[in-house]
Amino acid sequence: MAVDRPNALCGTIFVALGAFFAWQSLNLEIGSAFRMGPGFFPLGLASILILLGLVIIGYAFRVGGEPVGAIAWRGIVLILPAPIFFGLTVRGLGFVPAIFFTALIASFASAKMRLVPAVLLSAALTVFTAFVFVQALGLPFRLFGPWL
Amino acid sequence: MDLFDNLSLGFSTATTLFNLGFCLMGVLLGTLIGVLPGIGPTATIAMLLPITFQIGDPVSSLIMLAGIYYGAQYGGSTTAILINLPGESSSAVTAIDGYQMARKGRAGAALAVAAIGSFFAGTVSTFLVALLAPPLTAIALQFGAAEYFSLMVVGLVSSVALAHGSIIKALAMVVLGLLLGLVGTDIYSGAPRFNLGIREYSDGLNFVAVAVGVFGIAEILRNLEDEHERTVLIKSVTGLMPTRDDWRRMVAPILRGTALGSALGILPGGGAILASFASYTVEKRVSKHPEEFGKGAIEGVAGPESANNAGAQTSFIPLLTLGIPANPVMALMIGAMIIQGIVPGPNVATEQPALFWGIIASMWIGNLMLIVLNLPLIGLWVKLLTIPYYVLFPIIMGFCSIGVYSVNSNVYDLYSVAFFGILGYALVKLRCEPAPLLLGFVLGPLLEENLRRAMIISRGDPSVFVTRPISATLLFIALAVLVVVFLPAVRKKREEVFVEES
Amino acid sequence: MKKLIAALAAAAAVTLYSFAAGAQAYPERTITVVVPFSAGGPTDTVTRLVAEAMSKDLGQQVLVENVGGAGGTLGAKRVADAEPDGYTLLLYHIGMATSATLYRNLPYDTLNAFEYIGLVTEVPMTILAKKDMEADTLAELVDYAKANADKVTVANAGIGAASHLCGMLFMSAIGTPLVTVPYKGTGPAMTDLLGGQVDIMCDQTTNTTKQIQAGTVKAYAVTTPERLDVLPDVPTTAEGGLTGMEFGIWHGLYAPKGTQADIVDRLSKSLQVALKDENVAARFAELGTKPSSEPDATPEALKAKLESEIARWKPVIDAAGQYAD
Numbered sequence: 001m002a003v004d005r006p007n008a009l010c011g012t013i014f015v016a017l018g019a020f021f022a023w024q025s026l027n028l029e030i031g032s033a034f035r036m037g038p039g040f041f042p043l044g045l046a047s048i049l050i051l052l053g054l055v056i057i058g059y060a061f062r063v064g065g066e067p068v069g070a071i072a073w074r075g076i077v078l079i080l081p082a083p084i085f086f087g088l089t090v091r092g093l094g095f096v097p098a099i100f101f102t103a104l105i106a107s108f109a110s111a112k113m114r115l116v117p118a119v120l121l122s123a124a125l126t127v128f129t130a131f132v133f134v135q136a137l138g139l140p141f142r143l144f145g146p147w148l
Numbered sequence: 149m150d151l152f153d154n155l156s157l158g159f160s161t162a163t164t165l166f167n168l169g170f171c172l173m174g175v176l177l178g179t180l181i182g183v184l185p186g187i188g189p190t191a192t193i194a195m196l197l198p199i200t201f202q203i204g205d206p207v208s209s210l211i212m213l214a215g216i217y218y219g220a221q222y223g224g225s226t227t228a229i230l231i232n233l234p235g236e237s238s239s240a241v242t243a244i245d246g247y248q249m250a251r252k253g254r255a256g257a258a259l260a261v262a263a264i265g266s267f268f269a270g271t272v273s274t275f276l277v278a279l280l281a282p283p284l285t286a287i288a289l290q291f292g293a294a295e296y297f298s299l300m301v302v303g304l305v306s307s308v309a310l311a312h313g314s315i316i317k318a319l320a321m322v323v324l325g326l327l328l329g330l331v332g333t334d335i336y337s338g339a340p341r342f343n344l345g346i347r348e349y350s351d352g353l354n355f356v357a358v359a360v361g362v363f364g365i366a367e368i369l370r371n372l373e374d375e376h377e378r379t380v381l382i383k384s385v386t387g388l389m390p391t392r393d394d395w396r397r398m399v400a401p402i403l404r405g406t407a408l409g410s411a412l413g414i415l416p417g418g419g420a421i422l423a424s425f426a427s428y429t430v431e432k433r434v435s436k437h438p439e440e441f442g443k444g445a446i447e448g449v450a451g452p453e454s455a456n457n458a459g460a461q462t463s464f465i466p467l468l469t470l471g472i473p474a475n476p477v478m479a480l481m482i483g484a485m486i487i488q489g490i491v492p493g494p495n496v497a498t499e500q501p502a503l504f505w506g507i508i509a510s511m512w513i514g515n516l517m518l519i520v521l522n523l524p525l526i527g528l529w530v531k532l533l534t535i536p537y538y539v540l541f542p543i544i545m546g547f548c549s550i551g552v553y554s555v556n557s558n559v560y561d562l563y564s565v566a567f568f569g570i571l572g573y574a575l576v577k578l579r580c581e582p583a584p585l586l587l588g589f590v591l592g593p594l595l596e597e598n599l600r601r602a603m604i605i606s607r608g609d610p611s612v613f614v615t616r617p618i619s620a621t622l623l624f625i626a627l628a629v630l631v632v633v634f635l636p637a638v639r640k641k642r643e644e645v646f647v648e649e650s
Numbered sequence: 651m652k653k654l655i656a657a658l659a660a661a662a663a664v665t666l667y668s669f670a671a672g673a674q675a676y677p678e679r680t681i682t683v684v685v686p687f688s689a690g691g692p693t694d695t696v697t698r699l700v701a702e703a704m705s706k707d708l709g710q711q712v713l714v715e716n717v718g719g720a721g722g723t724l725g726a727k728r729v730a731d732a733e734p735d736g737y738t739l740l741l742y743h744i745g746m747a748t749s750a751t752l753y754r755n756l757p758y759d760t761l762n763a764f765e766y767i768g769l770v771t772e773v774p775m776t777i778l779a780k781k782d783m784e785a786d787t788l789a790e791l792v793d794y795a796k797a798n799a800d801k802v803t804v805a806n807a808g809i810g811a812a813s814h815l816c817g818m819l820f821m822s823a824i825g826t827p828l829v830t831v832p833y834k835g836t837g838p839a840m841t842d843l844l845g846g847q848v849d850i851m852c853d854q855t856t857n858t859t860k861q862i863q864a865g866t867v868k869a870y871a872v873t874t875p876e877r878l879d880v881l882p883d884v885p886t887t888a889e890g891g892l893t894g895m896e897f898g899i900w901h902g903l904y905a906p907k908g909t910q911a912d913i914v915d916r917l918s919k920s921l922q923v924a925l926k927d928e929n930v931a932a933r934f935a936e937l938g939t940k941p942s943s944e945p946d947a948t949p950e951a952l953k954a955k956l957e958s959e960i961a962r963w964k965p966v967i968d969a970a971g972q973y974a975d
Contacts, residue, residue: 197689288845292847293847335808335809335833337972347724348719348720348724350720416837416838466841470840470841472837472840472841472844474837479689479837480689483689483690486937487695487699487933491936491937493859493860493861495863495864556716556717557717557728558717558719597834604831605831607800607801
């Protein structure tokens, strides 16, 4: 039997997310249709989401589908930490190191990037953004933070 | 006639060399900052706001601010088209077909259509503001919670048209979006919901963070999959300007988009956010080639962009006639006015006629400058696409981080960028589209809030939704849309409904 | 060449001097005032006006940073955790006192996390109703509300907002609970009041003065001991026969705990100078408020205010039984 694996997975994700919201809603006051509590509306939505997810899974067993294709593992590992790094360091290290390393980390998500161009690119971006956002627009960033 | 006296007062105020200069400066700065990826209109305006404080004259300062507003809006559409990064809910719709046009080498045409559509819509709606502001306000005040709820239902039902693949997956994405929109604090009981105990999320997830994640990061990751084949985003760029065929195809969508946007923009309770979604639905419905939507249909850019700009313009109406901000951008405008010594209120037109009509005139001038400035710049923006992708995306990540953080100085917004990036990528890989999710995200809180508010005010009587005439009409429209959108789909075999077109 | 060396030497000397001068040189760089609300709101506006005037006095830029969220407590937490060097300050309104009760898991200790610089302003409140409300005086409004308690709706801008506090106080003053209708922000709440979708709202003059003057809403009372210059026809709550309704949305300027006393003193002096600035006074007047007097713009006055306000609001909030966490 042909199983459309992407759709089965997709349906499973919706069911899982729906279950999360439903479970969280149950901890809230539900109320009634006429006097809705904070849990009423989300519980209804979460039930619909679970239902839709189940329908998608059901169809996955009836119709064949295309494979998922290549996955950008390197991208996931290096792109996603970039904003997190910025968030963790912008107030401690200050704007200049935070933005420099954010761009540097993201640079290596591509296999084509080499060290020297990556450093140059990150440095150029740092100078540009420091000038525009901190000097010219006066956003309340400290160029170098208290950790340094 | 009064109107002409007023308009001439407005234009004589706005067209002094001094004020024209500030308007131009505003449009230019707004475009330049707004075009940076991940920095949406609200962040752009908040960043540039302090500059306008330096100008002593309140009229000049507000004219410059209006220029920044238009520039920022257009800048936001530019990133939506070029790199699939919408900075606000309305340009999420532009991203659907605009980005596909760009990938086909037609970024120039898409940007030009957006500029032309916006200009036309801006011109029409400016006159609408000048002519009809007071009576339109009276209509807007008829909208209570029941009416807003019914309006949101119309929007929700129309959202199905956003899907160009599986309808059922699009519905699931809308529902997921609605749920994500509810994260935060329940305003009725103060109970925190779905925030996992993180206080930083108690005011909800940040729209820009979600949009950057599900659109921008997901797209970057997709481009990183097969690097050997693609190094630049687009190999060849054909024609910067719309062709004759494009012109023929974009006229009607621009007219319809303008009408829809103008009407919805008047409603201060979130009507404007529906404008571009509604326009997209209409265009896909009336088009002879609905299958082109989602793959670079020019109507899918022309209509929503016009609707968006018309709505942006008429959302000044509640601000100017009631002194009440319709959205966060308008709230910034009010803050700027107060700092300049003008407290906006219902009497601003009679107390400060030069200011009131000067702003209206400068709206049109701002739109004019936008098109004069941006048509030549299109060539430059399109050139950006020829930058190798591996150079472009570290820059995008840098600007996104700054842009998302600067809205509220909340580092948790940056963590949500990463979370929604991975979620968005997973869903895209599983052939789910992000636009319905974003629509659900902006509608979720409005839908629930107005539903519960209507029930509180009616003391638990659900008949308010059908006994109030405007609400009943809207629900009837929702039903009609449902029939029109679903019937053709239902008539096909059920299997086919589910299979994606691709 | 000699000139260059001389110039370098002079520069070095200046640098050394400013190092040696240490604390006396405060402020030697940009100061950031955290506003725990988003840009464009009334607190943000008040802060920007005061910050600009303080910049002039301190000779350093005073920037405003908006750290919104959780009723202002996220911004307060940010400043509570900041280095106590006088370069990160907080301008927070009455929420500083009410959040101590509204939020049962506040991540800082309200009374022990800050140094006090001074009171900035106290914005009066106005009691309003929709334009076609039949009652004409405050006494009539109270009678009407008591007679129709299950029908009369009171709008507010969300838990912890000025209008929420004022609504609670009004209901406790008339001894009758009414139907509360919360909104997300003042804008939508005011729109529904203008459209007659809700009956009563009580909010700051910053938001209401222009509407009252234009006659788009009915004003019944101001919550100050005396009538306001901008609204001479609106009686006070005491004149209207309601007691215990006198209050305002007071704003205070704070620094993190442990900031040196001489820096706090310098900032307090600077605040007093800023509050006498003509531009500040003029803008405040248009908003229906006025700068705090010199004796109020002091650490002692702010500390006393905060302590008394925490004590005042705790029973009101506990009686309403609604918390924000």
